[in-house]
Amino acid sequence: MAVDVGATTTRAVLFDVVEGVYRFVSIGQASSTAEAPFKDIGLGVREAIEGVQAVTGRIFLDAERSLIVPTQPDGSGVDSFAATLSAGPAIRTAIVGLLTDVSMESARRLAETTYCRIVERLSLADHRRPEEQIDSLLRARPDLILLAGGTDGGASRSLQKMLDTVGLACYLIPSEKRPAVLFAGNNSLSEDVKKLMAELTPALRISPNVRPSLETEDLDPAMNELAQVFTGIRKGQARGVDELAAWSNGHLLPTSYAAGRMIRFMGSGAPGGVLGVDLGASAASVAVGMGGQFSLRTYPQFGLGENLAALLQTVALEDFTRWLSLDIHQNAVRDYLYQKSYHPSILPATPEDRVIAQAVTRQALCLAMRAAQKDFPIGMRSLRPDLLQSFDLIFASGAALTDGATPGQNLLLLLDAIQPIGRTQFMLDRAGLLPLLGVAAEMNHLLAVQALESGAFHNLGTTLSVTSAASYGTPVLQARLLYADRNEARLEVKQGSLEALPLALGQTARLSLQPLHRADVGFGPGRAQTITVDGGALGVVIDARGRPLQLPSDAVRRRELFKKWLWTLGG
Amino acid sequence: MLAPVTHILGLTTILRERLLPVPGVVNVRLNQRVSASEVVAEARWSREHVLLDVARNLGVSSLAADRLIRCKVGDELAANTLVASGGGLFPREARTPREGRVVVVGGGRVLIEVGETNVELRAGLPGLVMQIVPERGVVIQTAGALIQGMWGNGRIETGMMVNLMEKPDSALEAGRLDVSLRGSVILAGMARDADILRAAAELPVRGLILSSLHPALLPLALQMRYPILVTDGFGKLPMNSAAYRLLTTNAKRETTVNAEMPDRYSGARPEVIIPLPVSVEPAQPNDVETFAPGQQVRMRAAPNFGMIASLVRLRPGLSTLPSGLRAPAADVRMEGGEEILVPLVNLEVVG
Numbered sequence: 001m002a003v004d005v006g007a008t009t010t011r012a013v014l015f016d017v018v019e020g021v022y023r024f025v026s027i028g029q030a031s032s033t034a035e036a037p038f039k040d041i042g043l044g045v046r047e048a049i050e051g052v053q054a055v056t057g058r059i060f061l062d063a064e065r066s067l068i069v070p071t072q073p074d075g076s077g078v079d080s081f082a083a084t085l086s087a088g089p090a091i092r093t094a095i096v097g098l099l100t101d102v103s104m105e106s107a108r109r110l111a112e113t114t115y116c117r118i119v120e121r122l123s124l125a126d127h128r129r130p131e132e133q134i135d136s137l138l139r140a141r142p143d144l145i146l147l148a149g150g151t152d153g154g155a156s157r158s159l160q161k162m163l164d165t166v167g168l169a170c171y172l173i174p175s176e177k178r179p180a181v182l183f184a185g186n187n188s189l190s191e192d193v194k195k196l197m198a199e200l201t202p203a204l205r206i207s208p209n210v211r212p213s214l215e216t217e218d219l220d221p222a223m224n225e226l227a228q229v230f231t232g233i234r235k236g237q238a239r240g241v242d243e244l245a246a247w248s249n250g251h252l253l254p255t256s257y258a259a260g261r262m263i264r265f266m267g268s269g270a271p272g273g274v275l276g277v278d279l280g281a282s283a284a285s286v287a288v289g290m291g292g293q294f295s296l297r298t299y300p301q302f303g304l305g306e307n308l309a310a311l312l313q314t315v316a317l318e319d320f321t322r323w324l325s326l327d328i329h330q331n332a333v334r335d336y337l338y339q340k341s342y343h344p345s346i347l348p349a350t351p352e353d354r355v356i357a358q359a360v361t362r363q364a365l366c367l368a369m370r371a372a373q374k375d376f377p378i379g380m381r382s383l384r385p386d387l388l389q390s391f392d393l394i395f396a397s398g399a400a401l402t403d404g405a406t407p408g409q410n411l412l413l414l415l416d417a418i419q420p421i422g423r424t425q426f427m428l429d430r431a432g433l434l435p436l437l438g439v440a441a442e443m444n445h446l447l448a449v450q451a452l453e454s455g456a457f458h459n460l461g462t463t464l465s466v467t468s469a470a471s472y473g474t475p476v477l478q479a480r481l482l483y484a485d486r487n488e489a490r491l492e493v494k495q496g497s498l499e500a501l502p503l504a505l506g507q508t509a510r511l512s513l514q515p516l517h518r519a520d521v522g523f524g525p526g527r528a529q530t531i532t533v534d535g536g537a538l539g540v541v542i543d544a545r546g547r548p549l550q551l552p553s554d555a556v557r558r559r560e561l562f563k564k565w566l567w568t569l570g571g
Numbered sequence: 572m573l574a575p576v577t578h579i580l581g582l583t584t585i586l587r588e589r590l591l592p593v594p595g596v597v598n599v600r601l602n603q604r605v606s607a608s609e610v611v612a613e614a615r616w617s618r619e620h621v622l623l624d625v626a627r628n629l630g631v632s633s634l635a636a637d638r639l640i641r642c643k644v645g646d647e648l649a650a651n652t653l654v655a656s657g658g659g660l661f662p663r664e665a666r667t668p669r670e671g672r673v674v675v676v677g678g679g680r681v682l683i684e685v686g687e688t689n690v691e692l693r694a695g696l697p698g699l700v701m702q703i704v705p706e707r708g709v710v711i712q713t714a715g716a717l718i719q720g721m722w723g724n725g726r727i728e729t730g731m732m733v734n735l736m737e738k739p740d741s742a743l744e745a746g747r748l749d750v751s752l753r754g755s756v757i758l759a760g761m762a763r764d765a766d767i768l769r770a771a772a773e774l775p776v777r778g779l780i781l782s783s784l785h786p787a788l789l790p791l792a793l794q795m796r797y798p799i800l801v802t803d804g805f806g807k808l809p810m811n812s813a814a815y816r817l818l819t820t821n822a823k824r825e826t827t828v829n830a831e832m833p834d835r836y837s838g839a840r841p842e843v844i845i846p847l848p849v850s851v852e853p854a855q856p857n858d859v860e861t862f863a864p865g866q867q868v869r870m871r872a873a874p875n876f877g878m879i880a881s882l883v884r885l886r887p888g889l890s891t892l893p894s895g896l897r898a899p900a901a902d903v904r905m906e907g908g909e910e911i912l913v914p915l916v917n918l919e920v921v922g
Contacts, residue, residue: 008916031573031916036838037858043573089836131622131682139618168675168682172620174593237836306835309786335806338786339872342721342804342833345916346872347898353873354894405895 001052001060001067001078002436003045003244004255005087007281007305008032008345009399010044011432012052014078015440015447022447024456027431028052031345034087034238041087042240067247082439083248085241086255086282088234090117090300090307094142094179096162098149100125103185106210106217107148109375110184113223113296114230114254115283116144122165124158130165137169142179143233145170145201146226147193150186152212159185163196170200178202180229184210184222203232223296227257251442256285258438259397260296262448263287265441267294272392273380276434277368277418279361279398281305281344284368288391290380297372302364304400305344308337315363322551323359323416325562328352333359354405358413361400365417382421386548387467390422390522395457397429402458407537408569411460412562415498415541419549421465422522425534428458459505461536466544468519472496476519476544481533482510491542495519498565499542503535511540519544538569572899574860575919577869578719578842579813584855585717585844586701587829590708591692592616597703605694605711607729607827612692612708617684621668626679628665629657633679640681646673654681695727696827696844714853715846716821718802718814722784723830723841726798730756730777732845734822739782740809745770752776756826758818761807765791772797778828780818780843782810782877798830800841803877811869811877812906813921821845860920868903872917879921880905886912 003012012028028051033044046065053060059076062068068077093116097103104123111118120140122133137145145166149159170178180203183193190206197204207225211217231252235241245252256278263276267289276287284302288295301307312334320337321330336356340346348354373381373388382389396402396414404410414426433456441448468476477493481501489501503509511533518526533540545565552558595614599605626636639655642648648667656664671685698713733755735747741760748757748770756778757771763785771779778798786805802814810818827844838858860866866882880903890900890912898914905911 033573035835037576038573039836039838047573129622131620134620134622134682135618164678168622171675172682312786331806334786335804336873338805339876343871347892347896347914347916348894349872349892349896349914349917350874351894354896403896409895 001049001081002440003048003081003083004432004435005034005041005045005083005085005244006032006255006432007034007087007303010041010048012045012048013431013433013436014052014056015451021454022444022450023454024431024433024451026052026055028055032087040239041085042243045240045244069247080443081248082251082436082443083244084253084255084258084435084439085231085234085244086115086280088115088237088282090115090283091143091230091233092117092119092141093144093146094118094120094122094137094140095146096122096148096166097185098124098158098162102214103149103211106219107146107184109217110148110210110219110222110226111146112298112375113219113260114226114257114298115300116298117300122162133165134169134172137166138172141177144229145179145181147181147183148185148210150189150209150211151214152187152209154186156186156189159189160192163189163193167196167200170197180233181205182207182222182225182229184208184225202236203229205229223257227254230254251439253435253439255435256283256287256296256298258435259285260287260294261438261441262434262452263296263395264289264294265448266393266452268292270392273389274393274395275391275418276395276397277365277401278396278434279304279365279368279400284364286368286372288372288376288380293377293379295372295376295380297368297375299368299371302368302371304340304361304364306341308360309341311364312337315367320359320363322558323362324355325559325566326352326355327555327559328356332356336360357400358404358409362413362417365401369418387421388419391420391424393425393427394418394420395427395429395434397432397434402428402430406571407458407460408566408571411463411538411541412566412569415463415465415543416549419465419547420463421467421520421547423531424463424465425536426460426463428460430458431456433457459534459536461503461538461541462533463541463543464513464521465547466493466515466519466521466542467547468495468515468517468544470495470517470519475516477516477521477542478514479542480512481540482512483507484509493542493544495544496546497544498568499544500538500568500570501540501542503533503539505535505537507535508532509535509540541569572862572915574862574866574915576856576858576860577919577921578717578856579811579817579921580717580856581817582714582847582849582853583717584712584714584853585696585698586710586712586855587696588704588708588710589692589695590704591690593690594706595690597706597709599700599703599709601700601703603700605698605700607694607697609694610691611694611700611711614690615687616690617672617687619684619686620674621671621683621685623654623665623667623681623683624679625655625665625681629655629663631657631679636679637677640676642673642676642681644673644676647671648673648683693727695829697729697825697846713844713846714849715844716817717856718817718843720780720800720802720841720843721804721833722801723832724792724795724799725830725832726796727827727829727831728756728777728798729825729827730754732756732758732780732818732822732824732826734758734819736760736810736815736819739812739815743767743781748774748776750774756780756828758822760810762788763807768792768795768799771795778826778830780828783808798828800828800830800843808877812879813867813869818843856922860922862901862915862918862920867921868918869921870913870917871919875905875911878905882918883910885915
């Protein structure tokens with residue numbers, strides 16, 4: 001069994017061996033209870049597990065409502081348990097380093113691998129007096145200080161000065177409020193850091209340098225340490241986390257980190273790359289795995305919960321309203337953003353609210369993708385900075401992305417917000433399995449692999465996104481889909497259009513693509529290709545609306561187009 | 572399913588913890604009766620520091636500087652106090668630039684806390700001190716009406732409540748705030764104009780209780796020195812009928828507006844407290860409920876945002892909403908008699 005404690009929803013998932021292989025068997029859900037008045041994540045966890053009990057008829061909790069581990073002779077209990085966690089406020093993080101565009105950038109990227117919000121930065125470029133830096137750190141009230149800087153074996157004096165400042169600030173903070181400290185800088189200073197900071201922080205962790213040399217960035221070991229620091233901080237913030245850690249025998253990870261593991265694993269065998277996007281109330285996260293490369297970014301500021309209202313300080317309201325498919329006054333959108341930030345768990349109950357919610361979701365995911373793209377490793381970046389690299393497979397998680405009223409709504413939202421190029425297969429992770437498989441893989445590799453291949457994910461279909469400089473309405477692609485039964489479907493695709501060819505789930509077909517006017521379907525400008533495509537809920541979808549997607553400035557025309565596109569995808 | 576609760580109660584026992592942000596001194600004793608404006612605890616708090624680099628000032632090593640430093644941790648130093656001086660014919664000196672208290676000495680440097688201010692913690696509500704939290708504050712108990720809101724600007728004040736609302740969707744106009752309202756807590760409706768907040772500040776009032784606030788006014792509302800409490804939300808929302816009835820029937824009573832900023836993790840919520848005389852101590856309200864038929868509930872989302880209804884029945888499994896989404900839901904009866912389907916996550920129990 002594995003449990004994910006999200007900001008609004010807690011899910012308990014049971015995996016079991018069915019016909020010799022691990023399968024996702026059942027899910028139970030409950031409202032998360034990290035916040036007041038409950039302030040104990042254990043209540044939601046137990047309610048979610050009871051949901052699984054109700055569905056399966058099996059017993060997992062004993063009379064004291066404690067998890068039964070391992071499985072008992074009477075069949076009650078589970079063999080093992082793992083958990084992931086994203087509930088709780090963003091970790092207030094101060095990053096400290098030397099050079100702004102070297103160690104400070106690495107420290108920022110490290111912080112962005114989990115649910116951190118950077119509240120203070122100290123570097124050599126900071127010309128404030130030391131006491132001003134100390135006061136600033138005190139005012140920032142960090143939960144965590146990330147220390148980076150210096151190459152391994154390199155100069156250490158400047159970093160030692162920074163350490164002095166951090167040490168003084170920690171000394172002045174009441175002991176019960178002192179931040180955790182993660183040092184990921186010049187390894188020759190590790191002992192100095194231990195001597196200075198051990199008494200001044202409740203949790204000191206030393207990781208290998210994130211910048212072993214000027215040219216090299218290695219976030220992996222520090223990322224792992226940071227995941228442990230995160231759960232440690234949460235233990236101090238919310239009741240029930242300790243118990244969850246005990247039930248899981250330490251197999252408790254931040255949700256985005258655990259999901260990232262699975263994307264990395266899938267990407268390692270996919271030269272075309274795998275993209276994972278997760279949009280929840282606590283954060284938006286973007287993970288990319290391609291060959292041996294991996295990138296994970298987590299943005300609490302783009303989450304669909306308490307941070308939504310704050311987004312309006314940096315994002316124009318029009319950036320949200322441009323995605324509306326109904327005529328809704330922008331005040332209604334603004335009010336929705338405020339109400340949702342105070343009640344993140346609310347659901348759109350009316351068609352109008354659903355349209356607003358989906359517009360907000362599109363913009364939040366757009367912003368997260370744009371921010372993440374800037375930090376993709378060189379090999380994962382598109383040659384054109386305004387375009388995304390192509391990905392073979394895109395996984396979407398989070399109710400806002402997976403629980404649309406129809407598959408068409410889900411796919412159109414993802415196409416609009418991510419704007420992939422070339423050929424991509426879209427999968428929805430409706431049960432939120434990816435992070436749970438990521439953490440379960442620590443104990444049982446086979447479970448993760450077999451559950452991944454078990455069809456537990458919802459296959460939306462294959463999309464082909466065309467890039468072309470042709471004007472609106474110009475034919476840019478001729479497509480011919482040859483089905484296994486020798487039937488065929490032909491289509492001429494015009495610039496600005498969205499088209500769909502039916503291909504049922506489980507079927508494959510041969511798709512011949514003949515680009516016109518040097519249009520690019522992912523094989524190079526004007527290059528024709530015949531490929532095998534897999535079916536899905538929406539078959540094969542050809543998106544020739546342009547990259548980047550330019551929406552008409554006229555709101556009426558824009559709304560008409562949204563309706564037309566949605567109709568093409570089945571409404 | 573566990574349900575969030577908003578308290579809108581005519582008579583209840585209210586227990587509230589009032590704590591200093593930093594350790595200090597508690598001024599009251601157990602079982603003492605306090606008024607809302609009484610200072611129950613206070614603390615001295617420095618928000619700034621000065622770091623004297625004695626070694627650098629004197630041009631000596633850190634070790635040498637440590638030997639020359641004449642102050643120790645805890646010393647209160649006046650401005651321009653000599654902290655250390657070097658040797659020679661023209662000895663260099665290190666002096667305090669400001670008055671302060673030494674907090675760290677070592678490494679050739681002295682760190683001094685400066686700019687100390689006094690933090691006063693007021694009771695916030697009239698009542699009986701039920702518990703002393705050493706060095707931090709008190710727990711106060713009172714009996715009366717309790718109305719929890721959605722947002723507050725972080726201020727707290729007590730005064731006589733004057734009702735300017737004719738109906739739940741009344742909108743306040745700045746012109747209605749005249750000098751006769753000085754020192755009062757104003758029960759108003761929707762506020763969509765910055766002039767309203769400024770006019771209230773000029774009087775000044777002791778508090779504004781609003782049904783809704785235009786989001787553009789949030790930064791200004793945070794600057795106001797009087798409490799502003801919003802009962803229902805942002806935009807153009809009428810006051811929920813339960814809060815409206817309770818507040819309007821208690822007009823002209825002494826009212827405490829604790830416009831605490833809401834904090835979803837600590838549970839802090841803005842609230843209006845109207846102390847009432849009681850012969851028997853009423854029951855304390857439950858902070859946690861489970862959804863059940865017969866409960867009074869309030870809508871947390873459209874449609875009918877903020878409106879009060881009665882929970883008729885819980886639907887089994889998932890229900891399809893008008894939006895097309897599927898979720899656990901309940902049938903609720905609006906005050907007009909209409910029954911509608913609402914997802915449980917869009918409801919909160921009123922009680």
